[in-house]
Amino acid sequence: MARRSSHSIFFHSLQSGGFDLDFKLADDPKLALQRYGQYLYDALILFSPSTERFGGSLDLKAVLDFVDSGHDLILAADASASDLIRNIATEFGVDFDEDQSNVLIDHTSYAVSGTEGDHTLIASDDFIKSDVILGKTKIEAPVLFRGIAHSLNAANSLVLKVLSASPSAYSSNPSSSQLQPPSLTGSAISLVSVVQARNNARILISGSLDMFSNRLFSSAVQKAGSTHKFAKSGNKQFVTELSKWVFHERGHLKAVNIRHHKVGETDEPAIYRIKDDLHFSVEIYEWSGNSWEPYVANDVQVQFYMMSPYVLKTLETDQKGLYSTSFKVPDVYGVFQFKVEYQKLGYTTLSLSKQIPVRPFKHNEYERFITTAFPYYGASFTTMAGFFIFCVIFLYHK
Template identity: 80%
Template sequence: MSKLVHLLGFVTLNVFLLPFLCKSFSPETPTDRRVLVLLDDLAIQSSHSLFFKSLQSRGFDLDFKLAYDPKISLQRYGQYLYDALILFSPTIEGFGGSIDQAAILDFVDSGHDLIIGADANASDLIREIATECGVDFDEDSNALVIDHTSYAVSDTEGDHTLIASDDFINSNVILGSKKIEAPVLFQGIGHTINPTSSLVLKVLSASPSAYSANPKSKLSSPPSLTGSAISLVSIVQARNNARVLISGSLSIFSNRFFRSGVQKAGSAIKHEKSGNEQFLTELSKWVFHERGHLKAVNVRHHKVGEADEPAVYRINDDLEYSIDIYEWSGTSWEPYVADDVQLQFYMMSPYVLKTLSTDQKGHYFTSFKVPDVYGVFQFKVEYNRLGYTSLSLSKQIPVRPFRHNEYERFIPAAYPYYGAAFSMMAGFFVFTAIYLYNK
């Protein structure tokens, strides 16, 4: 009996504490807060402390674990314990606890965010996870990105694997509005993305003179990865708005690269500090939804002159549609202002396509006449813009024809037919009278 009481008390306590343990993604405060950091070595916590402190200073709760810890888990009782995952364990061959490749991909598929830091020693496991996210690392496990024209100048002549790159994606949403003046130091492996995919983007690219090869051996054949096709750092925004950052260098996050001065080969300008800290701080704000996250509220439609939403429209009705769109600024929801939000009135194909007007305060609206076609339509807003979470809204509404007692008594378009009928009747009457009374 006492064991049963203890068991019931334990279950009750866990059920009570579960909401506090699982601070999941909330539509009201979309920023990730609890982050699991998996490391190859706890020394990385010190060698990359500036990056971690930048996250903690913005309110993130980082939970550092060794990647092979047998007790680690992403979820408990079917609820996720973390909002985001950072993998700074490039050499790991197998995770501990209940974490594996499938668990990490399920974590992303459930709408959570992921950062992957790889290097020249990246294991097959890390490479496979990156491949599932849409990028392919160089198949040569000994290959590094080499650039003999855009390398970082140093006191000792090296193998030009330390690259100074300033080929950033052109997006203020992703990298912030402040220009990154200094090049970013990068040393690691390159990868490619599918150019036809709109979900994967290069945020830091190699220069046209770069190539991927083993710096310790002579080239016996042309390298498989060359030029600007090589991505150094890429991002993914999945269809469920989960965000992933994939870097071919773990050192890019390190204190040494954050603090190092940098001078790009061929440039006379020597920067006292590299652009790594600014680049990764701004990029992490995007990955963790501190920027570029949209939500739509107050979706309304009704007939012109009315306030209530009807259950059905009639053909040729005049209607109004409105929606409010807000953007998360990192601390609060602010009105989102744009001129490219469109509405479709859709049945198999768009019968009406309207660009919504805006009052510059986040309120979007339009009006139009229901098509002269009856059936089941949808109000659809599909909004996709670089760097922003996608909005996909739809609501069905039936459209009916006129009832038999709703047609006009006399249709103006039919006046010629009315005239023809009455003139025929009058002519028949005249003809009959003449025929009957004519001797």
Template identity: 70%
Template sequence: MAISRVPFFALVLVLAVISMSNAFSEENPTSRRLLVLVDDLAIRSSHSIYFRSLESRGYNLQFQLADDPKLALKRYGQYLYDGLVLFSPSAKKFGGTVDLAAVLDFVDSGHDLILAADSSASDLIREIATECGVDFDEDPASMVVDHVGYAVSQTDLDHTLVASDDFIQSEAILGSEKIKAPVLFRGIAHSVNPTNSMVVKILAASPCVYSGNPRTKLTKAPSLTGSTISLVSVVQARNNARVLISGSLDLFSDRLFKHGVVKSANSIHEKSGNEQFAVQISKWVFHERGHLKAVNVRHHKIGEIVEPAMYRIKDDLEYLVEISEWSGERWEPYVADDVQVQFYMMSPYVLKTLTANEKGLYSAAFKVPDVYGVFQFKLEYKRLGYTTLSLSKQIPVRPFRHNEYERFIPAAYPYYSASFSAMAGFLIFSFVYLYNK
């Protein structure tokens, strides 16, 4: 038996190494191992186009029922997946060791999450969304209804099939190619806290939309209306983990991918923009776009290349850093004109905009202020759709030594002349007083 176990453990070790080589890392930030939790495995067929688009880009998808008793996100302290896709809106409880706390810890550890809900959303799904900064409509029977901007369809008499083209204007999130057709949405509404800058609406509703029960007449004002409603939102946490929250699971379905859109007489499309929208936003969620990396952070005196242990006041120095963006396959230079560095001690004494070349090398030269103490080079770069860069490097600044001051300070020439003129006057007065009768 001992002889037969050796090859087995060797095989397990090889498989583990291969699995870890495809995992999320600083050099390969794209999430590759995805766990897809579903209420029914039939979703693999009804949403096959979306799943195939992920697999064609190199993702390894593992499908499991949300209540599978063997379900686990980590084993022996290591996470088994880089991303989690929750296409199980009606799941009241996850199986195995997965629960609300496990999902939140998964995101807090820097991993990515896609959550899609619908009118059957359970309390568990709503709690996960709430912890991510999104609040679904509390009425379980409510849906998004639009009697003006709905998608014309013979089977949709309650106007719950909404066509929206109010996309966020961000190439980092939705890509440079414009989404050609409106996105079809059938599901529930949610709201975001406007003071929370980490939560962003990427597909908003028209001003005519409201959230209510389409099967009953309105007897009171709906809780969510117009611009307060978000159809699809994204979250980028402080640890750069990314979360996508959609109130519609149908948005990712093959049926709506192929569905035509007739929003008005001037807006007729043979195919909706759902597929393009879903693919582009998944690229952002799984770090194929908008992921930045800063390397080779350095500084030195002008004319030198060695980084000193400290600077002297009024030294001329240069700060350099290289910034790259992950394209999904390789690191490419990131070029922008709004990257700034601070020379900071309690407050910024110097704020300088870095200039970049085509290779993504940023640099700035400035003079050390006439204040000594412990300073920091601080670079904080926060832009919509991009991962946050937060760099700091500490450096002390000393005053002049006694032998480094100028022998004669030009600004003190008036005082020098005043001193010598006083001495000359004293000598003349003494001579006159002593020798004049």
């Protein structure tokens, strides 16, 4: 429970945001995430990097099942990270340096301190450019980081760097000479990464547990090569804003009231006819932390889909959460779907669909005379007239 005291500012920020925290020792024999098939928690914070084995029923599979069920996770490691912690991170596309004696070193972007030559305390200000993830208020002060480096699995497109290392950073053992080139160097190194799974569960993975500590929250910071000294590091703002995103206080969307009907009508039909003019609408809202507010964007699209999209339209918004458009049903009959697939950096994914059949014209709905067929009509009547004249001449002319 020592970390409950040493990281109390971070925990207090969560409590002040309305979260109820339940602290458990990593080796607690009664440790469990669910009981009778029901999960006991909405999110999990793992601040035990050296733990080789959790107590109770908590293990690697239990953590993965917890995330697969749509729950959130914060994982912090350090130089003492165990194989268990590393394996959990690997499952989410984050690979920590395999050499457990290595830490992150940077001889140009370190924090100036009284300990000369100790360049393992990094001052980083290379943040992801996303207001929805880090908030609209710019983080002025660098973030202090002391820990281990990690890289992102190129095969995992869901993991993002939130805090990156500088081009001069590398992973090595500071207490021994470097005989081989470092395995991780430069901007390929990530300090803090996030994942938004396909089920919209969110994961934060940090290579530094100290980054969440009271000591680094309250420390003054001066980046090497800069004359500007900040009274406090950017750690508290960075971690607090990032935690809001991880716990769905920001960037969480919902869609309601999917509607469609023929233009000029209000009731939703059970079937459409080819070439009907229809109107489609959906309401999209974003959670602000306290209430659902209208989501405003100009890149939401709807597909009228059967095997492939026959119609793709960008929805217009009334700035109050309502998105709508009108279009003509294609001249193809079958079972179609209205599909809204919305993916945007930092926002939860919207995947909506509604099925509707489309029928051809009935026999009595076709036009009696089609303008484009007039040449054929003329040819038919000309043929009949010619045949009649031929018969008259053949019968009565000697």
